[in-house]
Structure formats: structure tokens, C-alpha cells
Amino acid sequence: MVHRREINGTELVLGNQGALWGNAMTWWDTDTGSVWSQPLGEAILGERRGARLELLPSSLSTWADWKAQHPDTLALAVESGFDGFDLETMAIVVELDDESVAAPVTELRSEPVANIDVAGVPVAVVLQPGSDTWRVFSRRLDAEVIELTLDGDELVEIGGQRRFDLDRGLGLDGGESLDLLPGFTSFPRDYVTFFPDGSFWTPGGLVPAREGG
Amino acid sequence: MDRRPHRTIGPVVIAGGLLLAACSDSAEDQAFSTPAPTAQTDENAPDLPPRLDLAVPDPNSIYDPVRAEEPLPPGYRQLLRRDAIEPVYDPVFTTAAGVDWPEESLVIGVDLNDEARAYPVDFLNRREIVNDDHRGIPTLVTW
Numbered sequence A: 001m002v003h004r005r006e007i008n009g010t011e012l013v014l015g016n017q018g019a020l021w022g023n024a025m026t027w028w029d030t031d032t033g034s035v036w037s038q039p040l041g042e043a044i045l046g047e048r049r050g051a052r053l054e055l056l057p058s059s060l061s062t063w064a065d066w067k068a069q070h071p072d073t074l075a076l077a078v079e080s081g082f083d084g085f086d087l088e089t090m091a092i093v094v095e096l097d098d099e100s101v102a103a104p105v106t107e108l109r110s111e112p113v114a115n116i117d118v119a120g121v122p123v124a125v126v127l128q129p130g131s132d133t134w135r136v137f138s139r140r141l142d143a144e145v146i147e148l149t150l151d152g153d154e155l156v157e158i159g160g161q162r163r164f165d166l167d168r169g170l171g172l173d174g175g176e177s178l179d180l181l182p183g184f185t186s187f188p189r190d191y192v193t194f195f196p197d198g199s200f201w202t203p204g205g206l207v208p209a210r211e212g213g
Numbered sequence B: 001m002d003r004r005p006h007r008t009i010g011p012v013v014i015a016g017g018l019l020l021a022a023c024s025d026s027a028e029d030q031a032f033s034t035p036a037p038t039a040q041t042d043e044n045a046p047d048l049p050p051r052l053d054l055a056v057p058d059p060n061s062i063y064d065p066v067r068a069e070e071p072l073p074p075g076y077r078q079l080l081r082r083d084a085i086e087p088v089y090d091p092v093f094t095t096a097a098g099v100d101w102p103e104e105s106l107v108i109g110v111d112l113n114d115e116a117r118a119y120p121v122d123f124l125n126r127r128e129i130v131n132d133d134h135r136g137i138p139t140l141v142t143w
Helices: A063-069 A105-110 A188-194 B016-020 B027-032 B121-127
Strands: A002-004 A014-021 A024-029 A035-037 A042-045 A054-056 A059-062 A074-076 A091-096 A099-104 A113-118 A121-127 A134-138 A148-151 A154-157 A163-165 A184-186 A199-202 A205-208 B093-095 B106-112 B115-120 B129-134 B137-142
Touching: A014 A035, A014 B129, A024 B137, A059 A063, A063 B106, A063 B115, A091 A105, A091 A113, A091 A121, A091 A134, A091 A188, A099 A105, A099 A113, A099 A121, A099 A188, A105 A113, A105 A121, A105 A199, A113 A148, A121 A148, A184 A188, B106 B121, B106 B137, B115 B121, B115 B129, B121 B129
Parallel strands: A074 B115, A099 A199
Antiparallel strands: A002 A054, A002 B137, A014 A024, A024 A035, A035 A042, A059 B106, A074 B093, A091 A099, A091 A184, A113 A121, A121 A134, A148 A154, A154 A163, A199 A205, B106 B115, B129 B137
């Protein structure tokens, strides 16, 4: 979508609010901090609530078609290659038995271990502070389920004594080891698209990926 | 249960947009990706707009209705911090000959004030927001 970022002659600069409303993107304006809904082009929170940006004409087409119709077109100069992914913008997804949970990396930066259940399997998603290293472990040992937190480069049992190495979950001091589980990274918006029944983890609890299915 | 350590699968990226970046091997694409004259050397090439570089404050220094605990509309979910997905505040343009995008990749096209501009969807998948100035019209391109 393309909007005119101007209200009553005042030019706005808009950033990414990092929230979804109506399963769609929201913006923040950099002068009042009001929050805007992308599909409505309308402020839904803050001082500008109710203000609406004008929608401008635009098209979605292949590059070949657009160039054919507009030989003099300019092209947004983007950084070379399409592989410059920034982990900070992504989420770590655990999918087991058709159930899934996505842990946004920004959330894991504030709390580096997500103790969650996916399809009844107790798992821990771990992001090493200050690095891009992440792991997914089962929290089930032979006889019990534990919760984990991070202490330096070691995983430690909450309310217990067991410690594990972060790289492979090996039990330290001869203890039992954690099982590694598969995970993958995804952009949050792609996760919502491909896993509409999934959930986002936050330190405060799980949030449905798509309200109302 | 197998207690041996094994490797995780990851990171694997499932960005739908990546599929669009699949390169074509057609002769047309090969020819298209060869270096072409720039705007400075080709008198027929369009003029490039001046660089835009909008001033953006630290998001934490600006009022946030969520932090201020304004009543949130139903269905509002804060998932990431502001600008965790970094918007573009300083877009730069080149000529069509200056890029080697796959012919079948998608672009958002905008034609205003007798000037056409193309924004690749692959790029917008990652950055989501471009603040631009289209020959005097302040625009916001979002995906």
C-alpha cells in the first residue's frame, strides 16, 4: 500500500510499531507516537487517533511488466543480495505434531529462555545473550520435567541443582543430558501466515498468532 | 529415547518472499544483469532524486500509548519493540539498468508527478516500511 504521509500539511515520518491489530501491521509516528493501522491508514491510539492518511494509487506487478510499462522507472536501491537477514527481526519457531510456538528474538533478548509446551512436549527455547546462537531443548528428563534458566554459558535447573552446557545440552558433573529438538527461524509475519493457529511466546505468556482463527 | 546429542535444524528461513528471488537463467536475465550505463553517462537515463534522509528520534524517547497504558482496541497485540523491523528512512534510487532483480519478481509500482518508482517486494518483506519523497509528495510504501 502507498499512503501520503501528511496530515493537514504536516509531514509525518512513520516507523514500525511492532504490533498487530486486526492481524495487520501498525506504525508509530515519530512526533506524537500515535499508533496507526496499515490497512485503514488511520491512527487508532494516541493524540492523532481518528486521523487518516490519503491512500495513493499503486500497483503490484512483476518487475518485467512494470519496466515495460514504465521504461524510465527508478528502482529502489537495496542492499546487495537478498540474504542479509537480521536475526533480531525474526522469531524462533518450534513445531511438533502440527502445533507450534514462535519465540520472537526481541523477547528472548529480555528473557533468554522460553519454557513452553508444544503439543504436550515441554521445551526450552534458548538464545545466548550477545550472540545469534540459539537452541531448542526438551525439558523432559527420564523421571521429570524441569524448567530452565541461563547462568552465563550454562543452563541451570530452576529450583534444582542440575546444570547443562548450552551448546548441546550435555549434563555437567556427570548428570543427565537434555535432548536437542529441531527449530527454525521465521519472520513473525510469515509465521502468522503459515501457522495461523500458532502462538507467539512473550515473557508474560502466549499470544495467539491470529485472533479468532 | 536417544540420548546422544544431535544437531538442530536451523536456521532455516521460511520467508515466502525468498521464493520470488529465485534467479532466472534466461538469456534475457543474463543480459539484463550486465553492467549498464549509469545516469551520469547515459543522457537518456532519468534524473535520480536527491537523497532523502529523514531525522528519526529514539523510539523510546517518544510517547508510546502502550507503555502509557491507554486502553487498547480489541485484538491489539504488541509483539516486538518499535522499529525492531527497521523501516527505511533514507531511500536511495537508481535506474532500472542499475539493478538486477529477477524479471518475475514482484514490485510495488508508484507513478506520481510523471515519475515511476519501483519497490521490490522481496526487500519490503524484510523492511516492511519505506518513507519516501516522490517529487515533493511525501509517501509511505508499506507491505
